[in-house]
Amino acid sequence: MSREFPVSLTPPDWLVRNLRAQQAPVNRPAAARAALALALPLALGLAFGRPDYGALAAMGALNGVISDTAAAYWLRVLNIAVPQLFGAVGVTLGTLVYGHGWVAVAAVTGVALVSGMISTIGAVASVSGLLLLLNAVVGAGLPLPGAWWLPALLTGGGGLLVLVLALLAWPLRAGVPERLAVADTYRAVADLLAGCAGGSEAAYDDARHTVTGALDNAYDLVLSHRARHHGRSPELTRLIAQLNAVTPIVEAAPAVHLAGRPLSDRIPAAVRAIAAAVETGRTAPLPLRLPAPTTGTARAVDHALRHAADVVTAPDVDPRGVDDRLGGPAALRVRTARAARNAVLSANSWRYGLRLALCIGIAQALVSLVPVPRSYWVALTITFVLKPDFGSVFSRALLRALGTVAGLVVAAGVLAEVPRGWWDVLVLLLLAPLIPALTPRGYGYQTAAITPVILLLSDILNQQGTDLLLPRLVDSLMGCAIALTAGYLLWPESWHTRVGARLADAVADTARYVETAFADTTDPAARARMRRRLYRDLSGIRTEFQRALTEPPPTGRRAAAWWPLVVAVERIVDATTAARVRVKHGSAPPSKAEIDQVARQLRDLSAGLRRAVTLVPVRADLTGPAGSVLEPLRQEVATARAITSPHA
Known part of the structure; x- marks a missing residue:
């Protein structure tokens, strides 16, 4: 009698974690901006008989959409405009070395080194490094229309269109994102207090992590804005005081949790009322219907809530009494010099830069020796997968491959069934909003959303239709393989726990x-x-x-x-x-x-x-x-x- 062994069909935990979509609300304004910013340049290009110019400007707009992640308006200027400047430099360098063989290989490899090094400075520098290398690869691997300076002008113009659309509401909503961030912190604290007792440890931990994230986001947003005003803005001073006032409530939460006694529903409700007062800018006294405290922990909560309500509704705040955790803000040139010095002298920046340069150099050398259609896609894949600050290289390589396959399915239908011309504008209006909608859910979902858009714009430039699909898949898999081998397995620190x-x-x-x-x-x-x-x-x-x-x-x-x-x-x-x-x-x-x-x-x-x-x-x-x-x-x-x- 044969002996049967059960075969487990349960996927491994690491694979399940990679494929699990993160929960995130859809940013409807960002989706609308993406649709308009990508479709409008192409429509203008078609109207003036230069769809290739329109497609190139739409590619620049796509870069702007990827950078459009900030809530505060002034941060959007930095997040979109600065990376666009680096992108313009990248596409210009790539255009100048296009068709120059090993000179192009050396130039793009050098850009990769710089890109990896500046990526360690901060979030804006990271996206700037990404667009610098991304556009250099496109310029060096694709014949772009017009004179050497025109691609930079078109891609930069597309990105600036995203910025203009993102700033339209600034005069009407100045300061609103900062107020919302502070109000959301109070709401997160209300949820924490509501689950302090009677719930599971996991639920309490999740709520506390949400509070930590909300506090970090609010402080970063308000303090970075205040640095620009050098402490002179009464509104920002008031927001800092309101943030500081939430600290005693947060500190009381662990005591409530360890006591194990559920709080009255009136306490979380009072915190939500304070959040509403922050959001609306209320200055009238806020009546709190709190239960009488009977224990030391209850007295701590009661005292913290009444103090927060007084601070939030105070009509005036003395800036001298506000601890903002911020010294005298350094001038922009000082901060820039400090960041550049850190990037040049940091061992981590050199390590990341050399790793990225090695992989890009291998890719560029390979496609120079072996004829590969649309060879620039190999380096583009490496650029996205190997970003050192974007998470696990292994996970991104896996998700890049899976997302590319999913995106190619959509692209196949578009390229096979939709005639080129004005129908492309309608397709972009439908596909572009998916990019900001799916990006927060995970890298694989973002790749699946971007792939059909990139292929459509590439087809407008090259007129190859469905012949683009198989090369795109092969090149993406080649890029993932190079990134995993030369950028992951050869570096022991990648696969050792380093925390x-x-x-x-x-x-x-x-x-x-x-x-x-x-x-x-x-x-x-x-x-x-x-x-x-x-x-x-x-x-x-x-x-x-x-x-x-x-x-x-x-x-x-x-x-x-x-x-x-x-x-x-x-x-x-x-x-x-x-x-x-x-x-x-x-x-x-x-x-x-x-x-x-x-x-x-x-x-x-x-x-x-x-x-x-x-x-x-x-x-x-x-x-x-x-x-x-x-x-x-x-x-x-x-x-x-x-x-x-x-x-x-």
């Missing part, structure tokens, strides 16, 4: 936070900044873990082994904050010996993480007085010490 050092730093910072939290001499604002910085660092570490979990073994398996310790450290910070709130509202403070004991254990944990050795639980050193406010904290530290971590 141990960052997590060790966070644990050491937590030890300092424990010591600072109960020191009477500590400035409350400094303590709040320390706590927020810790949560922000842990949020970044969590993001790195989530990226690592999308990779196959051994990387994904190692990341999964580290994960419980990340959660444990977050709960240690929560327990410290909760203990501080209890002390502030009546509980007996811990002794210095108790504080030193916990801090010492955390430093031992940090040292163990740096050595990447197995951590042995040391429970005997974590005893303390019964009923102490540090008892929950000691339990969380003991849990973290009990987690073994034999990670390489």
Whole structure:
């Protein structure tokens, strides 16, 4: 009798994580801008008998649509205009070396090095580096119409059209995005308080991470805007004061969660009422119908809510009393010089630049030796997949391949059935909104949305119809293979878990936070900044873990082994904050010996993480007085010490 072995049809976890769509609302204004910005240049080109010019301007508009991610209007100027300038330089360089063989290979490889290095500076520099290389590859691999300067003018004009459309409502809605960001922070805090007790640990963790993200976004948005005004804007000063006022509520949340008693529904409702007051700019007193507090934790929540309501509705805010965590803003030339110096001197920037240059050089050399139709697509694929700050190279290569296949299915129908001409304008009106709509859901979805648009514009320039489809698939797969081989497998740091050092730093910072939290001499604002910085660092570490979990073994398996310790450290910070709130509202403070004991254990944990050795639980050193406010904290530290971590 034959023996049957069950075959599991369940896909591996890393593959499921890669294919899972992220939940995100559709940005309808961005979708409308994309439709108009891509269709209008092509319509003008057709009207004047130069559809190739219109297609090139639409490609520039596509770059602008990809860059159009900022909420604040003045940030849109930076996010769209600066990358367009770099894109214009890239397409000009590419056009000048087109058809010059190995000179073109060397030029594009050099551009790739610069692109990779500047990508480490920041978000705007990253997109600028992307468009610099992207347009250089297109210019060097595709015969573009007109004189050498015309492609830069057309692509830049298309991008600036997106910027103009994005700024149309600025006179009517100036300051609205900043107010909405602050109001959304209060709403996220209301959701956190609503789920503090009675819900699962996972739901509480998710709500707390949402609050951290909302706070980071609001502070970044408001403070960066205030830097331009050098602290002189009363409206921005008021928004900072309103953001600072939410901190005591956030700090009270861990105490409520550890107490395990559900709050009255009136408390989250009061926070949402404060959020509405922020959004509308209300200055009249806000009546709060709060239940009478009966415990120290309830008093902390009550006091924090009343303070926030007073600050939010205050008609005037003294800027001298606002802690904005921001020193004197440096001049633009100083910040530019500092960023350039960091890019040139940073080992990380050189490493990323050399990796990108190696892959682009291999691609350009390969297509110079082997005839490949539409060869520039190989380098374009590498450009998108190997961006060092865009996440896992392995995941992006996989999603790029799958997204390309899905996009080619749509493109096949468009190229085979839709006649060239004015029908292309209608197709762009339908396809372009999908780009901003699908981009937040994941890289594979973005690729699937962009592919048919790129192929349609390429066909207008080259008139090859469905003959474009197979070369596009082959070139994309070649680019993914080069990126995975020369940009991923050859670099051990790509497939080793690299977050141990960052997590060790966070644990050491937590030890300092424990010591600072109960020191009477500590400035409350400094303590709040320390706590927020810790949560922000842990949020970044969590993001790195989530990226690592999308990779196959051994990387994904190692990341999964580290994960419980990340959660444990977050709960240690929560327990410290909760203990501080209890002390502030009546509980007996811990002794210095108790504080030193916990801090010492955390430093031992940090040292163990740096050595990447197995951590042995040391429970005997974590005893303390019964009923102490540090008892929950000691339990969380003991849990973290009990987690073994034999990670390489």
